[in-house]
Amino acid sequence: MEPLDLELEESELELPAEPMHLNMGPSHPAMHGTVRIVLELSGETIVKADVQIGHLHRGFEKMCERGTWAQVFPYADRLNYVSPMLNNVGYALAVEKLCDIQVPERCQWYRMMLGELARISDHLTSTGAMAMELGAFTPFLWFVKAREIVWDILEEETGARLTHSFGRIGGMAAPPTKDFKELVRGGVVQILTLVEEGEKLLLKNRIFIDRLENVGVMSGKDAIGLGWTGPCLRASGVAYDIRKLHPYLKYDEVDFDVPVGKNGDNLDRFLIRLAELRQSMKILKQCSERMADDGPVNVDDPRVILPPKNEVYTTIEGTIQHFKLIMEGAKVPAGEVYSYTEAGNGELGFYLVSDGSGTPYRVRIRPPCFQITGGLQQLITGTMLSDIVPTFGSLNMIGGECDH
Amino acid sequence: MSEAVLAKLKETFAADILETHSDHGDDTARVTPASWLAISEFLRNDAGCDFDMFIDLCGVDYPSRGGVVDAGGRMEVVMHLYSTTKKHRVRLKTRVGDEDMAGADLDSVTHIWPGANWLEREVYDMSGVTFKGHPDLRRILMYPEFEGHPLLKDYPAQRTQPLIPYRTEDEAGVPLEKLPPFRADEGMSFGRRPFTETDEPS
Numbered sequence: 361m362e363p364l365d366l367e368l369e370e371s372e373l374e375l376p377a378e379p380m381h382l383n384m385g386p387s388h389p390a391m392h393g394t395v396r397i398v399l400e401l402s403g404e405t406i407v408k409a410d411v412q413i414g415h416l417h418r419g420f421e422k423m424c425e426r427g428t429w430a431q432v433f434p435y436a437d438r439l440n441y442v443s444p445m446l447n448n449v450g451y452a453l454a455v456e457k458l459c460d461i462q463v464p465e466r467c468q469w470y471r472m473m474l475g476e477l478a479r480i481s482d483h484l485t486s487t488g489a490m491a492m493e494l495g496a497f498t499p500f501l502w503f504v505k506a507r508e509i510v511w512d513i514l515e516e517e518t519g520a521r522l523t524h525s526f527g528r529i530g531g532m533a534a535p536p537t538k539d540f541k542e543l544v545r546g547g548v549v550q551i552l553t554l555v556e557e558g559e560k561l562l563l564k565n566r567i568f569i570d571r572l573e574n575v576g577v578m579s580g581k582d583a584i585g586l587g588w589t590g591p592c593l594r595a596s597g598v599a600y601d602i603r604k605l606h607p608y609l610k611y612d613e614v615d616f617d618v619p620v621g622k623n624g625d626n627l628d629r630f631l632i633r634l635a636e637l638r639q640s641m642k643i644l645k646q647c648s649e650r651m652a653d654d655g656p657v658n659v660d661d662p663r664v665i666l667p668p669k670n671e672v673y674t675t676i677e678g679t680i681q682h683f684k685l686i687m688e689g690a691k692v693p694a695g696e697v698y699s700y701t702e703a704g705n706g707e708l709g710f711y712l713v714s715d716g717s718g719t720p721y722r723v724r725i726r727p728p729c730f731q732i733t734g735g736l737q738q739l740i741t742g743t744m745l746s747d748i749v750p751t752f753g754s755l756n757m758i759g760g761e762c763d764h
Numbered sequence: 765m766s767e768a769v770l771a772k773l774k775e776t777f778a779a780d781i782l783e784t785h786s787d788h789g790d791d792t793a794r795v796t797p798a799s800w801l802a803i804s805e806f807l808r809n810d811a812g813c814d815f816d817m818f819i820d821l822c823g824v825d826y827p828s829r830g831g832v833v834d835a836g837g838r839m840e841v842v843m844h845l846y847s848t849t850k851k852h853r854v855r856l857k858t859r860v861g862d863e864d865m866a867g868a869d870l871d872s873v874t875h876i877w878p879g880a881n882w883l884e885r886e887v888y889d890m891s892g893v894t895f896k897g898h899p900d901l902r903r904i905l906m907y908p909e910f911e912g913h914p915l916l917k918d919y920p921a922q923r924t925q926p927l928i929p930y931r932t933e934d935e936a937g938v939p940l941e942k943l944p945p946f947r948a949d950e951g952m953s954f955g956r957r958p959f960t961e962t963d964e965p966s
Contacts, residue, residue, distance in 0.1 A: 414905035421890070422914055422921055457788055584848055587818045587879030600848055697788045698820075698844055698855060711842065713824055726820040726844070734882040763905060 379407060382745070386415045390493045390749045394759040395733070397740075397748065404745050411736050416759035424723035428689025429455055430529060432723060437523040439727060439761040443482035443704040445474045445514065447761075448527030453608060454699035454710035455529045458692055461659055467531050468609045469651035473544065474517065474526070475609075476640040476647070480551065481510040482704030482756075483591075483633040483640075490630060490753035491562055494571055499558035506554040509547045516543060529690055530665050531658030541648045548641045555637060572627035576739045576751035579624060586738070587731035590706020592755060595632045596624030602702040614646045629754040664690040689718025705729050705756055727761035767791060769813055769854050777803055782836070792855040797837070800858055801871035807845060807854065808876050815845035815854065818877035821884060823891030825917045827863070837861045839868050839893055865892050865916070872898040890915040 382399040385391035394415035400408035420439065424432045436451045437444040449471045456463065463471075488503030511521045517537060518524040526533050562568050578588070583596040593600055601618040603611040619635035621628030658665045662681055671678030694716035700709040706728030713722040732755050739755075740748050770784045770791050780799035785792050795803055807815045824840040836859030843856045861868030872895040874880045884895045885904040892913035895901055903910065909928050912919050933939060 412904075414903075414907070417905040419914060419921075422919075426921055460788075582878075584817050585878045587877070587883075598848060605851060695787055696790075696792075698790050698853075700819075707819065709820055709844070711820065711822060711844070722822075722824045724820070724822040724824075724842075730882065730886075731818075731879050734879060738878075 384748065386412075390752065392489075392752075392757050392759060394763065395752075395757065397736075399745070401745060406740055406743055406745060406748075409737050409740050411733060413730075413733060413759075414763050416763040418760075418764070420725065420764045421723055424720050426719070428718050429692055429720055430685075430689060432720065433527050434523065434525045436527075436725075437525055439725065439764075440482070440704060440708075440729075440758045441522060441760050442485045442758060443478035444523055445478035445526065446482070446701065446703040447708065448524065449475050449609075450699070450701040450703060450708045451710055452527040452529060453701060454697060454712050455692060457699045458695060458697040458712055458714060459529070459664065459690075460693075461530050461661060461664065463531055463659055464656045465610075466535075466652045466655045467657045469647050470532060470536050470657060471527075472609050472611070472614075473540075473644055473647045473651065474514070476644050477510050477513060477544070479640050479704050480637055481507050481514075483637050484510070484551075484555070486704075486753075486756035487630055487633050488558075490750065490756075491558075491568070493749050493753045494568060496562060496565070496568060499561050502554045502558040506551040506558075509550050513540075513543045513547050516540070528658065528665070530661055535657040536651070541651070544644055544648055548644055552638075552641060555634065559634060569627065571747075571750050572625065572630060572754070574623065574625050574627075575743065575747050576626045576629075576754060577624050578735065578739060582738070583624065583735070586735040588706065588735060589728050589731070590702070590704070591632045591636060592629055592732050593706065594619065595621035595628035597621060602700060602707060606700070608701060610647075610650070611643075613650070614643050616643050626750050626754040633756075691716065691718055692720075700726070703728060705732065705758065705761075708761075725761070725764065727758075727764065729755075729757050729762040730764075733757050733762050769807075769852060772810070772812060773803065773806075776806060790855055791853070792857060794836075794857045794859070797858045797860050797870055800856075801873065803856065804843075804871075804873045804876055807856070812850075813847065813854075814849050815847045816877075817846040817848055818873075818879040818883070819844040819846050819853075821880060821887055823887045823893055823915065825891065825915060827917045837868065838863060838865065839891055841870060841887065841891075841893055843873075860893060865913075868892060869894040869896055871896050872901075874898055889913070892916060 380401045382401055384399060385396040386394050396412040398410040398412065399406055420435055423435055432451060433448055436447040439447050484503045484507045488500040492500035514524060515521045517540060518526040578596050580596040580598045583593050584598060589600060597620055599618050599620045604618050616639045619632050619639065621632050666685055667678040667681050672682045692714040694714050696713045698709060698711045700707050707726065708728055709726030711724035711726065712720060715721045736752060736755060739751050767786060770793055773793055774781050777799055780796045780803065782794045782796065807813045821843050824842060825838065826840060827838055839861045840857055840859050844853065845856065846853050860870055870893055872884055874884060882904060884898050885901060887893050888895060888901055889903040889905055890913055910925060
C-alpha cells in the first residue's frame with residue numbers, strides 16, 4: 361500500500377534552510393582584542409568562516425625604517441606583549457648576527473633566563489585565558505597570580521613590568537641585580553605550586569576536558585604545510601623546537617625535553633604549554649647554576665655599546681662616541697640576515713636588510729601568530745559555533761605580532 | 765648549512781639562478797621571476813630538498829634600482845623555506861616590477877604550501893605585488909578602502925588617509941531610521957550619521 365503522505369513529503373514539509381550569517385568580533389571578549397570572524401552557519405555548524413585580522417596594525421615595519429637600529433627595541437616589545445623579553449632578545453640576536461658580534465657568556469645565560477621567564481608568563485597567560493574563556497575563572501586568577509611573580513622579577517631587573525625595552529645590540533641595558541638568582545629560585549617554586557593547583561581544578565573537570573578533547577584537530581602534516589611553529593605544531597606531534605634543533609645562546613648546553621602531543625587537538629595544545637612551563641623551569645634552574653656572578657654583560661665594542669656615563673661627561677672621546685651612537689645610530693654592515701628564535705608561540709624570525717647606515721633599510725618580522733591564525737579557518741570549519749572559543753583560545757593569538 | 769641545495773638548484777636551473785651567496789650562513793639564491801613557480805615546486809618535491817615548511821614571505825623595496833635592466837625589478841620578493849625532515853633552510857629571492865611597480869606580479873605558490881596564502885596577501889597588501897593564481901587575493905592588514913601600499917619606500921610614513929564616511933540613505937537602500945540595530949548616538953561604523961535638522965525629509 362502506498363504511503364498517504366507522499367505528496368507532502370516532497371514539498372510542503374521541507375523547511376527552507378537559509379544559511380545564517382554571523383559576525384564575531386572584533387569587539388568580542390573571546391577574540392583577544394582584535395580578530396573578526398565572519399561566519400556562515402547552518403544551524404549551529406560552521407559552513408564557512410572568514411578570519412579577518414589587521415585591526416591592531418600599527419605599521420611596525422614602516423616605523424622601524426625611520427629610526428636607528430637600537431630604536432627598534434621598544435617596538436619589538438610591543439609585538440608580543442605577553443612575552444616582550446623574547447622579542448627583545450630575538451631582535452638583538454638578529455642584529456648581532458648581522459654585525460658578527462658574540463655577546464659574553466654571562467649575558468647569554470642572562471638572556472636565556474629572562475627569556476624563559478617571559479616564556480613562562482606567555483604560557484601562563486595563554487592557558488589561563490583559555491580556561492577563563494570556558495568559564496573557569498578561578499584557575500585564570502591563579503595563573504595570573506603566578507604571572508605576577510614573573511613580572512615582579514622582571515620589574516626588579518628591568519624597571520618595567522611589561523614593556524621592558526631591555527635588550528641592547530651587544531648586550532643588555534643593565535647587568536643582573538644581586539638578588540636575581542635568589543628571586544628566580546624562589547619564584548619558580550611559587551609558580552609551580554600555583555600552576556599545580558590550577559591544573560587540578562581543570563584537568564579533572566569533565567566539562568573542561570569535553571570541550572577541548574578532539575576539538576580543533578590539526579594533523580602534523582597540515583600544520584607543517586600551514587607554517588605552524590611552536591607549541592601548536594608540537595601539539596600536532598612534530599618535535600620542532602628551535603632551541604633543540606638549531607640552538608642559539610646556550611641552549612645546547614642545558615638539558616631539557618621537547619614535549620610533543622599526539623592528537624593535535626585543543627587539549628594537547630593546552631597540555632603542551634603546561635609541560636613546557638616545567639621545562640622552562642628546568643632550564644631556569646640550570647641557568648642560575650651556570651651564570652657567573654660577575655663579569656661583563658656587554659661586548660667591549662665601542663661601535664655598538666654606549667660608553668659608561670662617567671666617561672661621557674669627562675672625556676671628549678666618550679662624548680663623541682655617545683653622540684654618534686645616539687644621533688646616527690650604530691652602523692650595521694650592509695647585508696641581509698634571517699635570524700630565528702623560539703618565542704612563546706613559535707618561530708620568531710627577523711629578516712633584516714642593512715645598507716650600511718645607522719638606520720635599518722628593512723626590518724621584516726616573521727610573527728609566529730600570523731601563520732597560526734592563518735590556520736584557524738581550517739580548524740573551525742565544520743565544527744560547532746561554541747567550539748570557536750576554545751579553539752581560538754588554544755592558538756594563543758597575540759594581536760600585536762599577528763597584525764604587525 | 766645547506767649549500768648542497770644551492771648546488772642542486774644551479775645544476776637544475778642553471779640559466780634561472782642569477783646569483784647565490786651564503787652570507788652569515790643563510791643560503792640565498794636570486795632567481796628570475798618566470799622560474800619562481802618551477803623552482804618552488806622543485807624545492808618542495810625534490811627528495812634531497814624537501815622544503816615542507818613555508819616560513820616567510822616579504823617584499824623589500826628598492827625604488828632607485830628600478831628600470832636598470834640587468835639589476836632586475838624594483839620590488840624584491842624574499843621567501844624563506846625550511847625542511848622539517850632535512851633540517852635545512854634556504855632563502856629564495858626574485859625581483860619584479862618597474863619604477864612605477866607596473867608588472868609587479870608573480871606566480872602564487874599557495875597550492876604548494878597552504879601557509880603561503882596569508883603571506884602572499886600580506887605582501888600584496890603591504891608591498892603591492894600581485895600573485896597570479898592566488899585563490900583569495902585581497903588586503904589582509906589594511907582595510908579595503910586603503911589606497912597605496914604602505915611598505916613602498918615612496919609611501920610617506922606621515923601620510924594619513926581620510927576616514928571612511930558613514931553609509932548614506934541611498935547606499936543603504938532603506939530609510940536610515942530602519943537600519944537596525946544601532947542607534948545614531950552609539951557611533952558604530954555601520955550605523956548612521958548623527959541626526960540633524962537638515963536630514964528631515966522634505
